[in-house]
Amino acid sequence: MAEAATLHHFAFDPASRAARLALGEVRLGFTENAVRPWEPDSPIHALTPSGLPPVLELTYNGRPLVLRGQAAILGFADDTASGVLLPGDAADRAEARRLVSWFERPFNDDVNAVLLHERMEKPLLRLGSPDARQLREGREALRRHLGLLEPLAGEREWLAGRRLSQADLVAAAHLSVLDYFGEAPWAAFPGLKGWYMKIKCRPCFRPLLGDRFPGVPPSAVYADLDF
Structure with missing residues (x-):
């Protein structure tokens, strides 16, 4: 216990x-x-x-x-919790782990290292204003990654398969930070938007909606469960 x-x-x-x-x-x-x-x-x-x-x-x-x-x-x-965060099926577990790894490495390297550096780290470390070229490249990388995730969200109940898994929690963790700063282009990815609305309504997500970054208000849809 x-x-x-x-x-x-x-x-x-x-x-x-x-x-x-x-x-x-x-x-x-x-x-x-x-x-x-x-x-x-x-x-x-x-x-x-x-x-x-x-x-x-x-x-x-x-x-x-x-x-x-x-x-x-x-x-x-x-x-x-007796394995509730990983699917029971071995193939679905492998898919969940693949997606977690995806966010930990390529997504983090291609997207967060650029967009969150410009939008979050620079203000915290007083490194100056965001660089327009870097923002553009980070946004393009984000769209590429979301384009790969969109079919999964549209075809499956959850990202890795039939039930919620670590993949959903890790994906939501990354995308919610970007959503706070208004960097998530939900309108272009309706499948992901529907998935995000679903996970956003879970009780575990509510504390995150109260987070506030110093000097930067959340995006208009950040705390909206039905956007």
Whole structure:
């Protein structure tokens, strides 16, 4: 039994959001500790060698645990809930893992490293105004990736198959940050829009809708469940 759980996270870090969604989905209660990992004295540096959130500290069956990173936290959440975050079918599980890996590497490298750097990291680090060329390239990359996801959302009940999985939570974590900054072109991808509306209505998603980035209001549809 898990108890006394504390999640150290940054609200606009996709991996942190995925952890919050997974813990919320399996109803594992936790206290939130918001961290600012770019600051040298951030407490996150004492918790993980990477210096990056999320980190979950908890006691499980009387044993203290420190779970570092998205994979460890989502895996723990899934294990404690008897596998509800991965499909029962082996092929669907493989597809869920493929999609999680997709967001962790190519999507993160092609899209987040550009758009979130320009829209989020630059203001936080005071690196100046967003670069128009970089924004254009990041938006083009986002459309390419969403174009690959659109058929999946249109043909399947959930991204990896017949039931919600880690793939949906990780995808929603990434896309919700972009949605906050008004960078998600939902009108061009109706299948993904329908999928996002569905996951956005789940109880685990509600805390994310209250997140606010300093100096930047959310997009007009960010907190709208029926947009």
